[in-house]
Amino acid sequence: MDTLRFLLRKLVEDRVALLGAVIIVALVLVAVLAPWMATHPEDVSEFHPQIRLQGPSAENFFGTDRMGSDIYSRILYGARITITIAVIAIGASVLIGVPIGLVAGWYHGWFSDALMRVSDVFLSVPQIVLAIAIAQTLGPSIENVILALSATYWPFWARLVYAETRSLKNEVFIEACIALGASPLRVMTLHVLPNIASSLIVRTTIGMGGTILTAAALGFLGLGPPAPSPEWGRMISESREFLPEAWWYATAPGLAIFLVVMGFNLFGDGLRDILDPRIRRSRRHDD
Amino acid sequence: MTTEHGPSVTTTTTPRRGTRALLEVRDLEVSFATDGGVARVLDRVDLRIGEGEIVGLVGESGCGKTTLARAILGVLPTNSARVGGGSIHFQGESLLDKEPDTLAREVRGREITFVPQDPFGSFNPVFTVGAQIRDLMRWKSPALRGDRPPMGRRERQRADHARVVELLRTVQIPQPEQALAKYPHELSGGQRQRIMIAMALLPEPKLIIADEPTTALDVTIQAQILKLLRRLAEDHGVAVLFTTHDLGTAYEICDRVTVMYAGQEMESATSEAFFNHPAHPYTRKLLDSLPSRDRGLRGIPGEIPALVKPPPGCRFHPRCDRATERCARERPSTETLGHAHGVRCFHPTRPGAS
Amino acid sequence: MKLLVLVLNRTFWFFPTLLGLLVITFTISHVIPADPVAFVAGDNATTEQVEALRKQLGLDQPMHVQLYRYVLGVAQGDLGVSLYTLRPIAEDIASRLPATLELTLFAVLLSTLTGIPLGVLSAVHRNSVLDHVLRVFTVSGLAIASFWLAILLQLLFAMRLGWTPLQGRIDGFGPDTVTGFMIVDSLIAWDLESLGDALAHIVLPALTLTFPAMATIVRFTRAGVLDAINSNYVLYEQAMGFPRRAIVWKYVLRNALIGTVTQIGLIFGILIAGAVVVEAVFDWPGLGLYAVQSILQSDYNAIMGFTLASGALFIVINLLVDIIHGFIDPRESR
Numbered sequence: 001m002d003t004l005r006f007l008l009r010k011l012v013e014d015r016v017a018l019l020g021a022v023i024i025v026a027l028v029l030v031a032v033l034a035p036w037m038a039t040h041p042e043d044v045s046e047f048h049p050q051i052r053l054q055g056p057s058a059e060n061f062f063g064t065d066r067m068g069s070d071i072y073s074r075i076l077y078g079a080r081i082t083i084t085i086a087v088i089a090i091g092a093s094v095l096i097g098v099p100i101g102l103v104a105g106w107y108h109g110w111f112s113d114a115l116m117r118v119s120d121v122f123l124s125v126p127q128i129v130l131a132i133a134i135a136q137t138l139g140p141s142i143e144n145v146i147l148a149l150s151a152t153y154w155p156f157w158a159r160l161v162y163a164e165t166r167s168l169k170n171e172v173f174i175e176a177c178i179a180l181g182a183s184p185l186r187v188m189t190l191h192v193l194p195n196i197a198s199s200l201i202v203r204t205t206i207g208m209g210g211t212i213l214t215a216a217a218l219g220f221l222g223l224g225p226p227a228p229s230p231e232w233g234r235m236i237s238e239s240r241e242f243l244p245e246a247w248w249y250a251t252a253p254g255l256a257i258f259l260v261v262m263g264f265n266l267f268g269d270g271l272r273d274i275l276d277p278r279i280r281r282s283r284r285h286d287d
Numbered sequence: 288m289t290t291e292h293g294p295s296v297t298t299t300t301t302p303r304r305g306t307r308a309l310l311e312v313r314d315l316e317v318s319f320a321t322d323g324g325v326a327r328v329l330d331r332v333d334l335r336i337g338e339g340e341i342v343g344l345v346g347e348s349g350c351g352k353t354t355l356a357r358a359i360l361g362v363l364p365t366n367s368a369r370v371g372g373g374s375i376h377f378q379g380e381s382l383l384d385k386e387p388d389t390l391a392r393e394v395r396g397r398e399i400t401f402v403p404q405d406p407f408g409s410f411n412p413v414f415t416v417g418a419q420i421r422d423l424m425r426w427k428s429p430a431l432r433g434d435r436p437p438m439g440r441r442e443r444q445r446a447d448h449a450r451v452v453e454l455l456r457t458v459q460i461p462q463p464e465q466a467l468a469k470y471p472h473e474l475s476g477g478q479r480q481r482i483m484i485a486m487a488l489l490p491e492p493k494l495i496i497a498d499e500p501t502t503a504l505d506v507t508i509q510a511q512i513l514k515l516l517r518r519l520a521e522d523h524g525v526a527v528l529f530t531t532h533d534l535g536t537a538y539e540i541c542d543r544v545t546v547m548y549a550g551q552e553m554e555s556a557t558s559e560a561f562f563n564h565p566a567h568p569y570t571r572k573l574l575d576s577l578p579s580r581d582r583g584l585r586g587i588p589g590e591i592p593a594l595v596k597p598p599p600g601c602r603f604h605p606r607c608d609r610a611t612e613r614c615a616r617e618r619p620s621t622e623t624l625g626h627a628h629g630v631r632c633f634h635p636t637r638p639g640a641s
Numbered sequence: 642m643k644l645l646v647l648v649l650n651r652t653f654w655f656f657p658t659l660l661g662l663l664v665i666t667f668t669i670s671h672v673i674p675a676d677p678v679a680f681v682a683g684d685n686a687t688t689e690q691v692e693a694l695r696k697q698l699g700l701d702q703p704m705h706v707q708l709y710r711y712v713l714g715v716a717q718g719d720l721g722v723s724l725y726t727l728r729p730i731a732e733d734i735a736s737r738l739p740a741t742l743e744l745t746l747f748a749v750l751l752s753t754l755t756g757i758p759l760g761v762l763s764a765v766h767r768n769s770v771l772d773h774v775l776r777v778f779t780v781s782g783l784a785i786a787s788f789w790l791a792i793l794l795q796l797l798f799a800m801r802l803g804w805t806p807l808q809g810r811i812d813g814f815g816p817d818t819v820t821g822f823m824i825v826d827s828l829i830a831w832d833l834e835s836l837g838d839a840l841a842h843i844v845l846p847a848l849t850l851t852f853p854a855m856a857t858i859v860r861f862t863r864a865g866v867l868d869a870i871n872s873n874y875v876l877y878e879q880a881m882g883f884p885r886r887a888i889v890w891k892y893v894l895r896n897a898l899i900g901t902v903t904q905i906g907l908i909f910g911i912l913i914a915g916a917v918v919v920e921a922v923f924d925w926p927g928l929g930l931y932a933v934q935s936i937l938q939s940d941y942n943a944i945m946g947f948t949l950a951s952g953a954l955f956i957v958i959n960l961l962v963d964i965i966h967g968f969i970d971p972r973e974s975r
Contacts, residue, residue: 121661124959125952128914133669133948136936213786217918220788221936236789240922243792244800254789262784269780362879388885395882403880408873413895413971426883470971486881496880 010274017270023263031079038073044230053246063248066238067228071252074230078253081142081231082260085215086208089149094204096150097157102188104158105165116162119155127152128214135223142225145218149211160203164196198275205268209261216257232257308376309493309526310336310359315373317351317358319594326594328354330550330602331373333621333629336494336526341517343537343558344530345573346547347591352530353404355547356498359528360401361390378493396427400487402497402516406479406504410471416482417467420451420489427490454485458515477508484516494526501536513540534577538562543627546570549592549602551618556628566624566635569603601632609634647967651960660712662952667711670945671704720946725938730946733931738950739821740810741920741927745912747824747843748850752908756855757894757901760862764870765889767863775859782856787915791849791922798845805841808924812838846923850915854908861904865897872896899970906959913951 011017035041039061048068056063062071100119104112122130131148138144165188168174177187218224219233227234232253239249312334319326328351336342344352357363359375361382375382377398382390395401403409411419424447430438438446455463458481471479480500487495497516501509517540520527531537537544538558545555546569554567565571572587589606592598598605604614613633621629624637686694695701699710714721720730763775799807806812811823815838816830823839869875870893878888920929928947935943967973 117657118661121658121665124658124956125662125948126910126914126955128917129948129951129955130665130669132917132932132936133666133944136939136941136944137669209784213784214914216786217788217914220786220918221921221933223936233786233788236786236792240792244796247796250789250792250796254786254793257786257789258781258784261786262780265780265784357880360880362876391879391882391885395880397882401877401880403873403877405873409877411874411878411892411896413899413969414892415971422883422887423881426887427881472972 007274011270014270014273016266017274020263020266020268020270023259024267027079027083027260027263030076031083034073034076034080038070038076040070040073041077043069043073044077045228047228053242053249055246056248062252063246065235065249066242069228071235071249074235075232075252075256078230078232078235078256079260081225081229082212082215082257085142085146085149086211089146089153089211089215090204090207092146092150093153094157094200097154098161098193098200100154101158101161102165102192105162106169106184106188106192115158119158119162122152122155123159128217131214131218132221132223135218140223140226142229142231145215145224148218148223149215153207153211156207157200157203160199161196164199165192168192168195202268202272202275205264205271209264209268212257212261212264307338308335309338309340309378310334310528311374311376312355312359313374313376315355315358315375316371317354317363318369318371319354319364320367320369321595323593324595327371327597328368328550328594329358330597331618332547332550332552333555334528334545334552335555336528338493339520339524339526341520341527341529341540341542343541343544344528344547345532345534345537345544346530347532349549349591349594350547351550352547353498356496356528356530360395360399360496361387362395396423396492397432397490398492399494399496400490400492402480402483402487402495402500404499404502406476406483407471409483410479412471415468415470416474420467420482420486423486423489424451429489429491451485451489454488455482457519458482458485460485476504477512480504480508480512481515484512484519488519488523488525491523492525494528495520497527497529499530499532502532509536516540534573546573549597550594551602552631553603554628554630554632556624556630557626560625560628564625564628564636566628566630566637567632568607568609568634568636571636572606643973644967647973648964651963651967655956655960658956659953662949662956663712663715664708666945666948666952667708669948670941671700671707671711715949720949721942723935723940723943725935725940725943730943733943734928734946734950737927737931738954740925741913741916741929743822743824744843744846744920744925744927745850745909745916747847748854748912749905749908751847751851752855752858753901753905755851756858757862757898759855760859760901761866761889761894761897763859764863764866767867775863779856779859782852785852787849787853788918788922790852791846791919794845794849795922805845808922810839810842810926811835812842815839846919846925849919849922850912853915854911857904857908857911858901862897862901865900866893868900869893869896899966902969903962903966906955906962909958910955913955 011021030037039059046069048064050068051060051064052066052068054060054064054068060070060072062075065071065074097119100115104115127149130152134148134151135144138147169192174187174191177191182191215224216231216233216236219231220237222234222237224231224234227238235253236250239246239253242249312332314331314333315329316327316331317329319328332351332355334342334344334355344355346352354363354368358370359377359382363370370383373383377394382394385394410416424444428443428447429435430443430446451467452463455466460466460478460481466474466478466482474482480503483500487497495516500516501512504512513536516527516529519525529537529541538561541558543555543557544561546553546561546567548569554561554565554570556564556566561570562574565574569587576587587606592602592605598615600613600615600617601607601610601619604610607614609632611633619631619633621631622635623629624635699707702710718731720734722728723730723733726733759775763772766772795807798804813835815823816826816832816835819826819829824836824843827833827835827839866889870889875888875893878892883892916925916927917929917932919925920927921933924930928951932944932947935941935947
């Protein structure tokens, strides 16, 4: 409770991080309220070819696309796709990676080494390259994008947790827990995990931004959910053949991606600034 | 070397040096901005160092001794620390009124040098020791001073190198040329601190500020290093300001001791007077708390105050059994008890009283 | 001696990592698809056609035999043939590699040459106007989708202003191929017209790639410099009156750069990932464009070839970065 209040106070002081938080909250609100906020909710699947490629107007805030659908409404619905992909992909990769990192960090032996070598192999290739290969094999759909992203992102968490667990294992308070006869599972979940939670939270926040970018790139390459899905990357890719005349077509979804990723990055940076000195201070008290 | 400062006497009891003031700190106030508010880390502190005098600045960690050392050097953290008042005079000139650039060029590393607390982190890890000493000499070689005969660059470098090697031998680095070619992490902590002492002496300064120069080292090496520092300071006629939390060390190597508590200096006396006739209640308690065979270990009751909201007046008064109402109201000014023995207390123990 | 051990250790791990990568691509291409043959043959193939193709591709063999053949093939430089053009994939990739390397190296040069000084200035004058401007700049650099930035640059500089060509690598035939790098080759041939043309073509894609890479370099350099500035050795150097300029640009920078060098591997990752979409937008005839075309044609053999090639490239670069790091950091090497 005390920690939460401390966090909130610091967050309000750090205006940049606050801006990030506001953007994230706005994204969630937009995703939830899309049916009510959209001016043409039916345009997610309906076409009006007679008004295709119209510029921004009072009727269509961000103009219309090649099918005559309202870009503003499609962007609002696109937020749902973005959030779904990012949250599930990050959640799944954290759920896979963290236990692996904990176990590999806690126990020494060939099994730990093997786990870490496997994640090293994954980390030796840029994430998007493997994600492209997987998504291509599985075929374009929202589930497969999520699968491709989680399958390529878990090693990052495994590595992170592994390193932190290894260094925590040498801390006196953990050694004391072991000496007192606490079971490894208990120590890991009740003592190791809470101690790495803050750095996990920071990395998850920043990882959301990166994942949204990668997902959009997959969409742009045609590996995301198929048409007529209002996925932002796909919308930008569709817009290319109508440039430079239909400039609004590419502008709106690009700005949406930019804002959202920026929101997560700013918030993550702010969180790190707030949590880091705290970590250092509490560690020093332990000495 | 010792001739300028009068005959060298080996006992620590008589103040043979320090007749003329080299450094005078008066009413110095330094504040730090912290998360919890502004902490006044130095509260109107006085300090005097005579020429060639070895002064120990003693106090518990957090009492402000390192801050005082850094304030004299002019290297307080720029974004959080602020000098709120007072003066620092060195050889009669005010250091606080000098431009930062002038201070760096003409005073630091020339007139006043530094031996750091942490010989492990104070060498730059990615340059050889030799490269770092060469740079020091490039900017701070005594041959560059105005009063020395001008020398060609090559000639000066050769002369400097010879001095470096000689001084490294003096600080007991057995193979100086090899040591110069090494990276800091390839040397032991003791070796590094010896080299640091040599580096402090190379510019032929008037004052060396040694900030807990041995706390990071092995106990067995500490004594060697301290004796070396004292011997070299005497040989070169350099004054030393030596901060430590260890009274024993201070007694061993210092001519005079100033004791600090919570950002205020409490008492300043010759080592002999300090240990034999302590006047300030804090000093007496500090000496009492030293472990001895018949008493065992004793602490001082109470806690060191937080500097963000320190007790008013004498900051020791909440823990002092002689404290009166006046102690909580105003800070005592310095009362002179004897030769160079000053105490900031309304109720000091006067000589002969105990 | 320590350095030799380091180099041997890093080189030793190179082959198992590559093998691991092969196993991953094998899994993706042979295990994940329910029936890779049907996938390859397409929906209209008859049962006989499928079985014939299965035999031809060796997919009727047990899994471990397939894996063995696959690894053996790659070890001999055989990445299979494109399902679309039937050309050997290894040759296609080899012919496209120089274009990607030229683009990414150009972007690495551009981003380090600008990013490092800016990072130092930002740390030395922290909380100044410059620092705040750079913070906005780096945050944007890491938040912007590179394909979108590419399109915006194209829209502005190529379509509206007409300052640069819209896409491609060079007009006409270009200089004789020596290194495969247009800029280097036109310098060798002293063909200034081609040189100007090559530069005009590379500037927009390179800028697109540079933006996020530079943002990363600025951030790391800034953090490294700040760490160094707060270190005890800088306190010592200040206390001994070393000139401020020497402290920042010699002592601090050398320490900070060691950290930045280790980040170059990461930056190559950003660049290779970015190159896929940026090459697609600018029609830059490199590996990325090849991958995108293969995606559009569902040419999954080619995609596995691309994955392997870019993975191997990335591993080699990281190996080199590790070794260079060992050379410049005395704590690693001695």
